Amino acid sequence: MSASKEDLRVSIETMSDWSRVKANYAQAASSSLAKELTARNLSESSSLSQHLDQFIQNTFRLVQPNLRVNGQSFNERGEDDIEPFDESLDRHVWSLHDQRLGLQKTIAVIRRIEASKIEKMMLSSLEQYHKLDALESELEDLPEDLPEDLTMDVDDTAGETAAWAQELSQSIPNQTERTTRLQNVTAELKRPDWR
Numbered sequence: 094m095s096a097s098k099e100d101l102r103v104s105i106e107t108m109s110d111w112s113r114v115k116a117n118y119a120q121a122a123s124s125s126l127a128k129e130l131t132a133r134n135l136s137e138s139s140s141l142s143q144h145l146d147q148f149i150q151n152t153f154r155l156v157q158p159n160l161r162v163n164g165q166s167f168n169e170r171g172e173d174d175i176e177p178f179d180e181s182l183d184r185h186v187w188s189l190h191d192q193r194l195g196l197q198k199t200i201a202v203i204r205r206i207e208a209s210k211i212e213k214m215m216l217s218s219l220e221q222y223h224k225l226d227a228l229e230s231e232l233e234d235l236p237e238d239l240p241e242d243l244t245m246d247v248d249d250t251a252g253e254t255a256a257w258a259q260e261l262s263q264s265i266p267n268q269t270e271r272t273t274r275l276q277n278v279t280a281e282l283k284r285p286d287w288r
Contacts, residue, residue: 102161104180111162119149193282200279207275211268218261225254 105111126145130136160167164180228250 102159102166103156104161104164106163108162111160115149115153118153119146122149196278197282200275200282203275207268207271214261214264214268218257221254221257225250 105114122145123142126141130138130141157167164183
């Protein structure tokens with residue numbers, strides 16, 4: 094049964110509560126009938142009492158499919174001596190379950206995104222490294238007396254490459270640490286006591 098249909102059911106704790114509700118309703122109906130008969134100056138009729146009892150029985154029979162006793166539907170209930178159903182604990186468990194699913198989704202998304210980011214950074218740094226190697230080999234082939242503007246370009250490129258290398262050397266440990274934490278969280282979530 095869907096959760097929305099379950100929410101529309103009336104909840105009671107025990108069958109003794111249900112019996113008390115029935116008895117109170119029967120007493121109120123009987124006293125109402127007695128007042129009505131007294132107001133009209135009629136004597137109490139056994140046939141009216143029988144019809145009233147039959148009406149009460151039919152009313153409570155019709156209510157039973159929309160009733161939960163101790164967290165179970167009225168027709169599926171077990172023995173009365175079982176531990177009472179804790180609805181707030183049940184809601185809390187389902188809330189934690191939903192939270193766990195959300196965290197698993199977040200971890201999966203991070204795994205996909207961060208891995209591709211690291212891959213792009215590594216490819217970019219390798220590309221810069223190859224460019225630097227090519228530039229160095231060109232510089233070795235050049236004569237000693239280089240024009241000053243070429244020397245400045247080489248210095249700028251070397252400076253940029255050093256800055257990228259520095260940024261990469263700082264970024265790789267951070268990404269490695271994040272990956273390690275992600276693996277720890279994943280292992281923690283996969284433990285059987287989480288379920």
